[in-house]
Amino acid sequence: MRDNAASNEEAIASIQKALEIEIRVRNGAERLSQTYKDGPRNCLESARKQLGVAEAKIGFLRNQLARLKHAGSDDPTLPSLLPSNGVKLTSPTSQQRLFPLEEEK
Structure with missing residues (x-):
């Protein structure tokens, strides 16, 4: 249980560290968007894409953080939301899965 x-x-x-990053x-992408709003179109589009990806990751990380905090505060005997085989959480835009498929184990 303590584990x-x-x-x-x-x-x-x-997750908090990843969220801060x-x-x-996101803040950098917002600044880039402001910098390139009158500049090259491709730079502006790239900054907007980065902003969208960062927003998606932030939402994902906040959701995971809320789920973990909720699981820890309700009942300490609840099973962890993390896989027990050491697989790390990843962002929604990464190529890795959050939890390995059964055939990958």
Whole structure:
């Protein structure tokens, strides 16, 4: 039971760190959008794409954070939302799966 709480705390810290990074990425993409609003069209489109990706990641990470905090606060005996085989959480735009398929294990 303590292991689940410890791994949830570790996951929460990891997600918070990733969230801080994505917020900085989003802020940078917003600044780039402002910089290129009258500049080259392809640069503006690239900045807007980066902004959209960052927004998606932020939403995903906030959702995961809320789920982990909720699971930890309701009942410490609840199973962890994380896979027990050491697979790390990934962002919605990464190529890795959040949880491996049964045939991958």
